[in-house]
Amino acid sequence: MKATALVAARLVAMRDLRLAFRKPSQIIQPLMFFMIVATLFPLTLTPEMSRLRDAAPGVLWIGALLSSLLALEFLFRDDAVDGTLEQFALSGQSLTWMLFAKTCTHWLLTGLPLALSAPIAAAALGVSAEAMPGVVASLALGSFAMSLVGAIGAGLTLGARRGGVLLSLLTLPLAVPILIFGARATQLAITGGDIAPPMYLLGAIAVLGVTLAPLAAAAAVRIGLE
Amino acid sequence: MLTVQGVHLWRGDRHVLRGVSFDGAPGKCVLLTGKNGAGKTTLIRAIAGLLDPEEGQVSWRGAPARSRRDEFHLELAYLGHEPPLKGDLSALENLKYSVGIRRTVTSAEIQAALARTGASSFSDRPTRMLSAGQKRRVALAGVLLADAVLWLLDEPTTNLDADGQQLVRDLISEQLGRGGIVVAAVHHSLSLPAEQIHALELGA
Numbered sequence: 001m002k003a004t005a006l007v008a009a010r011l012v013a014m015r016d017l018r019l020a021f022r023k024p025s026q027i028i029q030p031l032m033f034f035m036i037v038a039t040l041f042p043l044t045l046t047p048e049m050s051r052l053r054d055a056a057p058g059v060l061w062i063g064a065l066l067s068s069l070l071a072l073e074f075l076f077r078d079d080a081v082d083g084t085l086e087q088f089a090l091s092g093q094s095l096t097w098m099l100f101a102k103t104c105t106h107w108l109l110t111g112l113p114l115a116l117s118a119p120i121a122a123a124a125l126g127v128s129a130e131a132m133p134g135v136v137a138s139l140a141l142g143s144f145a146m147s148l149v150g151a152i153g154a155g156l157t158l159g160a161r162r163g164g165v166l167l168s169l170l171t172l173p174l175a176v177p178i179l180i181f182g183a184r185a186t187q188l189a190i191t192g193g194d195i196a197p198p199m200y201l202l203g204a205i206a207v208l209g210v211t212l213a214p215l216a217a218a219a220a221v222r223i224g225l226e
Numbered sequence: 227m228l229t230v231q232g233v234h235l236w237r238g239d240r241h242v243l244r245g246v247s248f249d250g251a252p253g254k255c256v257l258l259t260g261k262n263g264a265g266k267t268t269l270i271r272a273i274a275g276l277l278d279p280e281e282g283q284v285s286w287r288g289a290p291a292r293s294r295r296d297e298f299h300l301e302l303a304y305l306g307h308e309p310p311l312k313g314d315l316s317a318l319e320n321l322k323y324s325v326g327i328r329r330t331v332t333s334a335e336i337q338a339a340l341a342r343t344g345a346s347s348f349s350d351r352p353t354r355m356l357s358a359g360q361k362r363r364v365a366l367a368g369v370l371l372a373d374a375v376l377w378l379l380d381e382p383t384t385n386l387d388a389d390g391q392q393l394v395r396d397l398i399s400e401q402l403g404r405g406g407i408v409v410a411a412v413h414h415s416l417s418l419p420a421e422q423i424h425a426l427e428l429g430a
Contacts, residue, residue: 001330002300008327015315015323022314083310084324090274091328092300098327225276 008093009101016105026074027109034067034114038121049126056125057186061179063121064114064139065146069171071110072150073164075102076221080158089225099221100214103151111143127190134189141202142182148209149174155217158224178205227252228273228376228407233282235265235272242268245282248426250376252405255398256424257412264429266411267307270378273409274304286376300328303372306380309365313354317345317364320353325371339367343393358385366397377401379410 003011020027041059042052079085079102088098118139119132127135153171157163185198228250235243242265250256258266271277273284275291275298284291291298311320318336325331340349345363353361362385369377377398383391395416398408402422410416416423 003327003329007330011323011326015312015319018319019312019314082312083306083308084312086276086304086306087310087324088327089276090299090302090304092296092298092302093327094296226278 003093005094005097008091009097012088012098012101013105016102017109020105020109026071027113030067030071030110031113031117033070034063035117035121037063037066038118039124042124042126052126053190056122056127056190057183059125060118060122060135060139060186061142061183064118064143064182065175065179067114068111068143068146068150069168071106072147072154072167072171075106075147075151075154076158077154077163080224085158085221086225089222095218095221096214099151099155099217100210103147103214103217106151107144107147111147112140114143115140131190131192134195135186138182138185138189138195138199138202141199141206142178142185145178145202145206145209146175148206148213149178151213151217152220155220155224158221159226178202181205227287228409229283229285230269230273231283231285233269233272233279233284235268235277235279237268243272243279243428246426246428247282248424250407250409250424252375252407253402253422254424255402255408255410255416255418255422256426257410257416258426258428259412260428264427266428267380269428270304270380270409270411271306274302274378275299301375302378303369303374303376304378305365305369305382307384309353309361310368311353311361311364314352316351317349317353317356317367320364321368321371324368328372331371335371336367339370340364342370343367343397344389359387359390362386363390363393366394370397375406377406377408377410379408381411381413383412383414383416 038059045052045055076085089095115136118135122132122135150171153167156170157167160166181198181201185195185202188195231247233243233246246269248256258269260266268277272279275295286298317340321336340346343363343366345367348356348360353364382394386394395418398416399418401408
């Protein structure tokens with residue numbers, strides 16, 4: 001009996017989770033990068049907490065953006081090298097659903113841990129405890145949107161030899177709106193403002209990503225396999 | 227059932243496939259031979275739909291394969307140069323996921339297929355610890371489990387010992403006996419009955 005698209009997507013996600021737990025270095029590396037960037041800033045800027053707090057949204061978001069670019073390189077690369085993506089493409093199942101499952105799993109393994117560990121980095125930048133839920137929520141939603149947007153770039157650069165640089169060049173312009181609204185939400189969380197407006201905009205980007213990015217990534221991967 | 231008609235394909239500036247045509251009927255094995263670089267792999271990938279021919283067409287059950295891609299792929303099993311296995315997963319886990327995305331499969335079925343290809347004894351070890359020949363046996367179990375009518379095999383006997391090569395011949399014979407079609411790129415003859423073979427030399 002043919003497996004349904006949802007069963008296939010669930011299996012893809014389960015396989016990726018199992019692989020990640022067998023080889024955790026790919027999850028830990030981007031997270032470490034983020035933590036190092038965010039915690040080194042206070043040493044180089046100023047010991048004044050009020051000024052550090054002003055810089056916190058920028059530091060956290062640029063750290064998160066660069067770290068997710070680092071992680072995006074691994075999104076499809078291993079599966080392309082060992083022929084798994086070819087088998088996906090020839091499975092008779094919707095490649096769109098399978099890549100959506102892969103992208104969501106990727107976010108669960110990289111974006112979500114980053115958002116959850118952000119309070120440690122934020123505390124080093126003098127952010128108060130009350131602001132933390134807003135900081136975590138904005139980074140969680142923003143990194144999800146980043147993973148989706150990045151999936152298109154990761155698919156397009158599959159066939160390229162120096163994919164990493166190209167991936168950054170392709171993804172950064174698309175990531176700028178996420179960076180702007182995300183940093184604004186974090187800033188409002190820190191200053192005690194209403195974070196809803198930038199969060200709605202981040203949510204809109206994420207919804208757009210959910211609906212369009214898997215389709216575009218699937219088309220890009222099929223081209224990349226040629 | 228499978229019709230390849232006037233397929234032309236360029237790789238970069240090389241005209242690799244120059245109007246390849248053949249028919250694959252149930253119970254027939256199309257053996258692709260030719261020197262390195264003659265286009266055997268390219269042709270197999272073009273039939274699978276991984277490459278788009280510049281000219282010509284691949285048809286399946288009378289309709290262009292591209293127009294009914296998912297139905298075509300459900301009836302197709304493809305085994306390339308490299309066995310598509312994850313090194314950190316065991317053979318059992320690998321097949322559970324790779325076959326599971328195509329169809330519902332029980333672990334008893336997977337065990338049986340691994341036993342058939344002589345891979346039972348190492349089925350619970352991470353595949354990165356297996357030899358190239360052992361990995362190929364696991365990948366062949368995946369082809370069996372795909373339950374496909376059309377097998378596309380790119381040098382299926384690579385890395386296999388004499389027993390393994392015999393196994394590939396037996397598996398192909400059984401597949402042809404079931405009314406399946408096999409398209410295989412090979413360097414050595416597979417010593418199948420002549421009436422089952424349609425030999426096609428590429429780059430000649």
